[in-house]
Amino acid sequence: MEKVAVTGLGIVAPSGIGRRQFWANIKSGRSFIKKITRFDASKYPSHIAGQIDDLEKYSHVSQRLLKKIDAFSHMALIASELALQDAGIDIKKEDPNMVGIFLGNAIGGWLYAETELRDLYIEGREGVSPYMASAWFPAAPQGQVSIYYGIKGFSKTVVADRASSLEAIGYARKTLSKGKLNMILAGGMEAPVTPYALLCCNTYGGLSSDNAHPESAYRPFDKNRRGFVIGEGAGIVVMEPRERALGRSANILAYISGYGTSCDGQNRIDPDPQGQQLARAIKMALTDAGVTAEKIDYISLDGLALDIWDNSEIEAIKNVFGKRVKDIPVSCPKSMFGNLLGASGAADLIITILAMENDLVAPTINLDTPACPGLNYIMKEAKEHKINKALIISRGRGGINSVLVLEKALQ
């Protein structure tokens, strides 16, 4: 399959909005996990998260539109604008029928929905905003971005738990490879820091409740891991066929050259402890990219910080890479700002692109003693390292495995 170029990126995350601020914080290994302040979450077992408090400061979205949309659509609009600016694309000059939007999220727009449902039960039918119907559902950001830019091409919203955005990017690549569109805005957004969404994440049982130490609570692959911490944000990239990107002399950030996806088909929540299907997805992605395992020089880990998830991820990597695992740098930078759930894969892709650009691997923070030794974990601090071909792993509940191969664009 043809390589697809990534020519722009837009990131909205607790660690920063926009590539410059975000990367400065990521490379310094700074944690942005804090106690939740948006509402009284003190009675929840886990009441820490990666929050974005100054979204409006960076927003180009009018007040008139803001009252009609949930925070996850707002984040998608900001990330889309940043990505288009980064790509140097004036969307008005594009054929709208040949532009698509492929976005993923896991839970929908709950901040809006919760408020309106409360009003329904207190005030009755007339208390509910008429925008509720179009604000909360998972495809709302896709719709809002398409309306904002007048985009009219084939588009998709993917809901596949935490793997949603990497699945969306994989699907976008397939679509572009077939020559169906000229460009796609692809990625994901998630806004789970709301009373009901946080409750659901808590009852799932996978969250760290080390509320006394927010900054060190998310410890993927560490011996003392106690679960993950949620975060909110969006990551969106501009994807174009290679020929078109070269033709318009675009600054090609990287190529997406391979994608693999599989399901474990074993359990409602947990993955296969041996990670066999994840290993198959990694092999599929490598085959798709036409590269051998020996060529991979960085792996971005999913890292849920739960025994069965982390261990099975390592098992799968060992299965594919064999003795080479001790040489390949691996890291899980989301330990700094929280797991963006459906948007996590897109954020990982963006971090990997920035790492390639800067020849610097972002670290896993709070990883003091690896529970599964033998891998080249980049811990605590960023490490200088040239990345030419990277693997990105994203996984969802019930055993959804998504893997992407990213290649540096050689100038």
Next chain:
Amino acid sequence: MDTKDQIKDVLVKLLKVKPEELKDDAKLCDSIGVDSTEMVEALIALEKAFNTKLSSNEIGKLSTINEIEKIIQSKISK
């Protein structure tokens, strides 16, 4: 505040538009590009403001401020 000003005030606060964008004789869809969902919300807000019942058959996005004023006047003067 007379009825017309009150209608404008409701729309400005509700739809976050600038007061000068509202033209007395222009259809709401032309002057401020109002959509059907915004009209549902506007109708509910106008009902509350004037303590009367309004239907979407009477007021819609093709209505002008002058027409809305006339309808509301006729209802509240009864």
